[in-house]
Amino acid sequence: RAAMSYPENSVGARMDFEMISVREDIRLEAVLKYLHRFENLPDHTDQLFVVGLKGQFVGVLPVSLILVHESFVTVSDLVQTDILTLNPLDNAEDAAHAFERYDLVSAPVVDEAGRLVGRLTVNDVLDVIQEGNNEDVLASVGLSDEQDIFGNVWETAKSRWLWLGVNLCTAFFASRVVNAFDGTIERVVALAALMPVVAGMAGNSGNQTLTLLVRSLAMGQVTNSNEEDLIYKEVWISVINGIVWGAISGLFVWLLYWDSPYGKTLGFVMFLAMFLNFVLGAVVGLAVPLLLKRFGRDPALGGSVLLTFSTDSGGFLIFLGLATLFFPSA
Structure with a gap:
């Protein structure tokens, strides 16, 4: 009592x-x-x-x-x-x-x-x-820790609508980005097969940054005095990983399409797009929780949804934009 x-x-x-x-x-x-x-x-x-x-x-x-x-x-x-x-x-x-x-x-x-x-x-x-970790995991995908897995079906369904709606809007936005480069994709069909690779790799890297930062914020390890150092470190990590995995991906694409007249150029475009999207994923993975914390909100709130939107839409825009520059129409 x-x-x-x-x-x-x-x-x-x-x-x-x-x-x-x-x-x-x-x-x-x-x-x-x-x-x-x-x-x-x-x-x-x-x-x-x-x-x-x-x-x-x-x-x-x-x-x-x-x-x-x-x-x-x-x-x-x-x-x-x-x-x-x-x-x-x-x-x-x-x-x-x-x-x-x-x-x-x-x-x-x-x-x-x-x-x-x-x-x-x-x-x-x-x-x-344990309770804090559970809240962070749920919040990262837009769920509340108050939800009961055996609760009312209708109420549970409605509670998930907000972030599902946000996700739908971001997916449609990404599709419009792709649609804007129809001409480029028609000229180089291989771009359609490689787009998910650019988005997926950067999304995975960004999620690593996001998860590490949310955990550190929850444990009180991130303060105003070391926040700038953390940002600097994570951005440089993304630069290094972007160069390494961009080079590996570009080389693989070149070997995959070595008998094509655009194989070498496509590999270089893959390298640049992967590098830039890695950096974008790190920036978003850092910015979302830090801004939410600054505004007094849960740093884990919907971070995964927003990160996926950024690396998907941004990745498609970067990859197809670079392809348009390197594969101009005749």
Whole structure:
């Protein structure tokens, strides 16, 4: 009931009330006798929580220190005060990031009055991370985590219409791009067979960038201070991969159409288009989550749909546009 009184995504809603606390003025002998009363210690008990005479939180006493010190040593001599403490109103995801950063097993939850009210354990944090990952996966394809797989058929169908509609519009836009180059495709029919390769490779590369960035944003690894470095790094990665895989694709196309009068030129066009679309995929994969975050939205929201639109339409436009330049009409 106490946990339910806190906001859903807060530490208070996730904290565990089953913990062991001891007073700072007693000896380890008394602590050991107290621990012997338990049939089993609470899960993830790596430390005891130390409180003062009036119940205020003082610090923690690691179990490992109890085992290696003499029984006449007092708790106050061993208590550790320079530790991470959480407030019940802290965001649970922020707490999860702290657990990962400092390799914590448990952490005390202390209210505004300085009283120990509970603890957060790595088990609670794993639940938060798992739920966050599920939300990101669903959001990337335009779905909500509130949907029930066994829910009402009609309501579930309607909830998917928005992004399906967006996807339909982007698909029609891509088809119009292709239609604009009908003359070029009629002159070089092989272009129709190679277009999906350009779009698919860049889409895969862009999705790698998008997924990595969304994960890093969710874990709090991306900040204003390192955002520019991350963008610079990912763009350069796309340039390198674009050159490498563009060259491989261009060489393969040249070998595939070696007996055709346009085989060599087609291979070069493939190389340029693949390179440019790789860079485009990286830019979109970076821009979508970063802009959504800047506007206070979920960075994973519909990112995959928007990326696919960009690499498909952009890839077709780049590939067929270059082909039109290199294969002019007679």
